[in-house]
Amino acid sequence: MMLVIMRKLPLIAAYVLLVGAPVLTLVAVLRWGARLSAPALIDRSGSVASSPKAAAAPDIFILVAQIAVIILAARAIGYLFRKLSQPQVIGEMLAGVMLGPSLLGWLAPGVSAALFPASSLGMLSAISQLGLVIYMFLVGLELNAAELRRYGKAAMLISHVSIVVPFVLAAMLSFYLYPRLSENGVSFMSFALFMGAAIAITAFPVLARILTDQQLLTTSMGTVAITCAAVDDVTGWSILAYIMVLIRASQSPRPIWMTLAGLAIFLAIMIWIFRKLFAKLERYFDQHGALPDHLLALVIVFALGAALCTEALGLHLLFGAFVAGAIMPKDRRFVAYLLEKFETVAVLLLLPVFFAFTGLRTRIGLVNGGQMWFYCALIVGVAIVGKVGGSGFAARLGGMSWRDATALGILMNTRGLMELVVLNMGLDIKVISPALFSMMVIMALVTTFMTAPLLQWFYPARLRQQVSEPAVRA
Amino acid sequence: MMLVIMRKLPLIAAYVLLVGAPVLTLVAVLRWGARLSAPALIDRSGSVASSPKAAAAPDIFILVAQIAVIILAARAIGYLFRKLSQPQVIGEMLAGVMLGPSLLGWLAPGVSAALFPASSLGMLSAISQLGLVIYMFLVGLELNAAELRRYGKAAMLISHVSIVVPFVLAAMLSFYLYPRLSENGVSFMSFALFMGAAIAITAFPVLARILTDQQLLTTSMGTVAITCAAVDDVTGWSILAYIMVLIRASQSPRPIWMTLAGLAIFLAIMIWIFRKLFAKLERYFDQHGALPDHLLALVIVFALGAALCTEALGLHLLFGAFVAGAIMPKDRRFVAYLLEKFETVAVLLLLPVFFAFTGLRTRIGLVNGGQMWFYCALIVGVAIVGKVGGSGFAARLGGMSWRDATALGILMNTRGLMELVVLNMGLDIKVISPALFSMMVIMALVTTFMTAPLLQWFYPARLRQQVSEPAVRA
Numbered sequence: 050m051m052l053v054i055m056r057k058l059p060l061i062a063a064y065v066l067l068v069g070a071p072v073l074t075l076v077a078v079l080r081w082g083a084r085l086s087a088p089a090l091i092d093r094s095g096s097v098a099s100s101p102k103a104a105a106a107p108d109i110f111i112l113v114a115q116i117a118v119i120i121l122a123a124r125a126i127g128y129l130f131r132k133l134s135q136p137q138v139i140g141e142m143l144a145g146v147m148l149g150p151s152l153l154g155w156l157a158p159g160v161s162a163a164l165f166p167a168s169s170l171g172m173l174s175a176i177s178q179l180g181l182v183i184y185m186f187l188v189g190l191e192l193n194a195a196e197l198r199r200y201g202k203a204a205m206l207i208s209h210v211s212i213v214v215p216f217v218l219a220a221m222l223s224f225y226l227y228p229r230l231s232e233n234g235v236s237f238m239s240f241a242l243f244m245g246a247a248i249a250i251t252a253f254p255v256l257a258r259i260l261t262d263q264q265l266l267t268t269s270m271g272t273v274a275i276t277c278a279a280v281d282d283v284t285g286w287s288i289l290a291y292i293m294v295l296i297r298a299s300q301s302p303r304p305i306w307m308t309l310a311g312l313a314i315f316l317a318i319m320i321w322i323f324r325k326l327f328a329k330l331e332r333y334f335d336q337h338g339a340l341p342d343h344l345l346a347l348v349i350v351f352a353l354g355a356a357l358c359t360e361a362l363g364l365h366l367l368f369g370a371f372v373a374g375a376i377m378p379k380d381r382r383f384v385a386y387l388l389e390k391f392e393t394v395a396v397l398l399l400l401p402v403f404f405a406f407t408g409l410r411t412r413i414g415l416v417n418g419g420q421m422w423f424y425c426a427l428i429v430g431v432a433i434v435g436k437v438g439g440s441g442f443a444a445r446l447g448g449m450s451w452r453d454a455t456a457l458g459i460l461m462n463t464r465g466l467m468e469l470v471v472l473n474m475g476l477d478i479k480v481i482s483p484a485l486f487s488m489m490v491i492m493a494l495v496t497t498f499m500t501a502p503l504l505q506w507f508y509p510a511r512l513r514q515q516v517s518e519p520a521v522r523a
Numbered sequence: 524m525m526l527v528i529m530r531k532l533p534l535i536a537a538y539v540l541l542v543g544a545p546v547l548t549l550v551a552v553l554r555w556g557a558r559l560s561a562p563a564l565i566d567r568s569g570s571v572a573s574s575p576k577a578a579a580a581p582d583i584f585i586l587v588a589q590i591a592v593i594i595l596a597a598r599a600i601g602y603l604f605r606k607l608s609q610p611q612v613i614g615e616m617l618a619g620v621m622l623g624p625s626l627l628g629w630l631a632p633g634v635s636a637a638l639f640p641a642s643s644l645g646m647l648s649a650i651s652q653l654g655l656v657i658y659m660f661l662v663g664l665e666l667n668a669a670e671l672r673r674y675g676k677a678a679m680l681i682s683h684v685s686i687v688v689p690f691v692l693a694a695m696l697s698f699y700l701y702p703r704l705s706e707n708g709v710s711f712m713s714f715a716l717f718m719g720a721a722i723a724i725t726a727f728p729v730l731a732r733i734l735t736d737q738q739l740l741t742t743s744m745g746t747v748a749i750t751c752a753a754v755d756d757v758t759g760w761s762i763l764a765y766i767m768v769l770i771r772a773s774q775s776p777r778p779i780w781m782t783l784a785g786l787a788i789f790l791a792i793m794i795w796i797f798r799k800l801f802a803k804l805e806r807y808f809d810q811h812g813a814l815p816d817h818l819l820a821l822v823i824v825f826a827l828g829a830a831l832c833t834e835a836l837g838l839h840l841l842f843g844a845f846v847a848g849a850i851m852p853k854d855r856r857f858v859a860y861l862l863e864k865f866e867t868v869a870v871l872l873l874l875p876v877f878f879a880f881t882g883l884r885t886r887i888g889l890v891n892g893g894q895m896w897f898y899c900a901l902i903v904g905v906a907i908v909g910k911v912g913g914s915g916f917a918a919r920l921g922g923m924s925w926r927d928a929t930a931l932g933i934l935m936n937t938r939g940l941m942e943l944v945v946l947n948m949g950l951d952i953k954v955i956s957p958a959l960f961s962m963m964v965i966m967a968l969v970t971t972f973m974t975a976p977l978l979q980w981f982y983p984a985r986l987r988q989q990v991s992e993p994a995v996r997a
Contacts, residue, residue: 109648109649109652109653109840110831110834110835110840112649112652112653113653113656113827113830113831113834113840114827114831116653116827117824117827117828117831120820120823120824120827121820121824123820124817124820124821124824127817128817171646172645172646172649174583175583175586175646175649175650176649176650176653178583178586179583179586179587179590179650182587342867342870342871343598343601343602345867345871346594346595346597346598346871347598349594349871349872350591350594350595350598353587353588353590353591353594354591356587357584357587357588357591360584360587361584366583366584366587389863390867390868391867391868393816393819393864393865394864394865394868396816397816397819397820397823398823
């Protein structure tokens with residue numbers, strides 16, 4: 050019946066209804082929530098790891114030992130997870146948490162203190178951030194805006210609904226959580242917006258890997274899912290960028306319009322000037338089949354420079370790196386060439402360091418007592434219901450069968466490492482407390498972990514054969 | 524006439540004479556020098572940059588900005604040098620010095636203090652060390668012990684003479700420099716041995732690049748030069764390892780035989796166990812044409828682990844990384860594959876950081892006044908005379924024409940970045956002062972820089988055609 054309505058209404062009306070109504074709800078939530086106050090008690094016991102200011106003598110021996118242990122752990126747990134038909138990256142994420150105070154620090158505090166002394170965390174943080182900048186550049190590089198346009202409007206509807214529904218639910222949840230879990234000094238507005246963005250995120254890279262593992266990438270459902278995830282990525286990061294500006298603007302004396310104007314100029318220069326310059330680079334590559342070192346160096350410097358611009362504008366390094374990747378030429382061979390040059394070190398060496406650094410900041414011990422675990426379960430529940438429900442519902446309206454639509458919802462629920470990136474940003478700017486950070490990390494692990502088994506149970510291979518024609522009307 | 528003597532004497536006798544006599548001289552020098560005393564006055568003004576203990580809050584923005592500037596400067600000056608028919612790496616080395624207090628800090632102290640605050644140097648040091656560990660692994664990887672054996676004995680004679688002559692000259696120079704430039708607390712023995720090793724070093728990687736640039740790599744002279752440089756590398760690092768053990772043993776309570784026994788066990792395990800294990804890895808590579816991520820990760824962890832072993836034994840991280848590379852399988856395709864996976868990031872991103880870090884510790888301003896410049900010129904002179912003279916003389920005895928022998932001597936005089944690695948080790952363990960460090964950096968730059976023009980002037984292309992048959996008897 051809904052399908053009938055959908056066919057009658059033009060897409061734009063559906064968009065207004067399905068995206069507009071929740072946005073209005075959000076505005077209302079934010080307005081009412083402004084009356085709430087955060088608890089006066091500030092739990093700072095978990096913030097040791099989150100303040101790398103304690104870093105003193107950088108001991109290269111410790112650093113090399115840390116990196117060796119981190120890579121080994123990531124590979125070992127990752128291998129175990131692959132054997133369980135899970136994407137390896139979940140194992141790597143979990144390995145990071147296990148190296149932190151949640152497992153190693155709890156089981157063997159002596160070993161933990163010797164291997165990860167507080168003074169060494171600054172160094173680890175720097176390397177993990179540097180790795181993320183390179184990694185986000187590669188994520189942007191793999192994003193193909195032209196393909197997005199092809200599946201365009203329908204995917205955009207599904208994607209935006211799949212963002213807006215969990216976003217609003219999370220903002221509503223903030224009513225309950227803000228007075229209980231927030232720290233002093235964070236406004237309800239910042240808190241609710243950040244929670245919304247964090248819960249609404251979908252991990253494009255992990256999703257792509259799950260689709261490949263399950264041999265779904267070439268099915269029409271897989272194509273829709275990956276397109277939606279890509280739109281989610283762009284939309285999610287745009288929202289997050291806006292939130293960062295809002296939150297940071299309240300901390301800095303610079304008026305917000307300056308930041309926005311600066312951002313607009315930055316994007317204009319990137320799109321109209323640098324995209325054309327790099328198109329020339331691709332032509333050079335086409336002729337020679339390789340890039341000389343100095344051009345590769347320019348690509349790195351460009352990514353670092355873009356990252357510096359967005360950081361200086363008051364956003365975050367990662368936005369610039371992502372945009373730098375996104376405006377690169379999208380010729381398949383060119384993208385594959387650049388990936389090959391940087392992926393090994395980024396994926397093998399730098400990402401595990403990021404996971405370990407996240408794990409060191411995660412203290413599952415802060416989630417203690419029934420009350421805290423109740424909050425945590427609530428977050429996990431809202432995240433799942435919002436994402437699976439929101440995107441499944443929109444996909445059904447978009448013309449998919451219920452089964453396909455639910456499968457899509459299950460896929461979009463994958464948060465993976467993008468969630469960890471966002472959470473680290475939130476902890477950095479202190480919009481979430483270490484305890485809430487730990488709960489959100491649990492949420493990220495649970496929702497990412499459940500994707501593959503749930504999909505296999507609900508959408509077994511024998512049912513997939515039926516999907517052969519495009520399920521979505523463009 | 525010498526040639527005639529050479530033909531009559533067996534190689535072993537020549538070796539005893541040419542290597543043995545200088546070694547005896549060295550022993551005498553060390554014995555007499557023990558009576559000298561270092562100046563009481565300690566110049567610590569230059570040690571700000573050499574003590575990264577001041578590192579406090581690691582600012583990721585500063586770090587990313589530093590790396591961007593470093594890469595840009597390295598590429599720009601490197602490009603300029605390539606236009607001057609110089610190997611690019613000399614430009615990159617110079618770019619590092621220019622970013623330090625010697626140029627940027629002198630011309631624009633404000634910019635320098637903003638871009639390289641003392642608190643940020645710890646981070647830069649860690650990244651540069653990590654990069655060097657990876658780079659030394661790659662250097663070891665490119666070393667083919669089997670090829671060394673082929674050119675074996677004659678190359679070994681030339682190589683050892685080319686080490687022992689500058690070594691002895693440098694030790695004799697230490698008589699003069701030790702009471703004038705050394706710091707309190709360093710024994711003459713340590714000082715003279717270190718100076719000898721530092722001056723005797725030849726840069727295998729830079730030499731290989733110069734030979735390629737000058738299209739000499741396929742000539743017999745090129746082959747001898749590269750083989751000698753490789754033997755120099757192995758011998759030089761062995762001597763340096765021994766010196767590190769000696770110097771560090773005097774600082775630690777552990778008896779020296781324990782270190783040596785540990786080192787022997789380490790080498791035995793590397794050669795007899797790990798070399799065979801990695802031979803299996805190469806067979807796997809042969810069958811599949813690629814290595815999966817987890818095997819690549821194991822290779823990294825292995826290199827880091829080996830580095831940790833040698834550091835724990837009281838040598839230095841870099842020895843272990845070099846040995847780990849040296850025992851890798853030497854199949855050409857396998858080596859090329861591993862190089863491709865790690866070289867881009869190591870060469871484009873990490874080496875320039877090392878050069879910049881070295882540059883930040885180099886204060887040419889410490890070499891002030893006629894007296895200091897006289898010492899500096901003396902060091903440069905001894906380095907050139909010792910290396911060009913020693914290796915040229917040995918090559919002539921080995922049967923080369925005077926012109927070829929001199930050309931070989933000029934080539935072996937290239938010290939390149941290996942010299943910087945050694946000097947940084949010396950500064951780290953405080954066996955040389957910041958002022959002497961700066962002089963030695965100047966020596967490294969001068970001797971590396973002079974190679975290409977000198978070679979072109981003394982050994983122009985038209986003369987090279989005459990060399991066609993093997994010039995060295997095996």
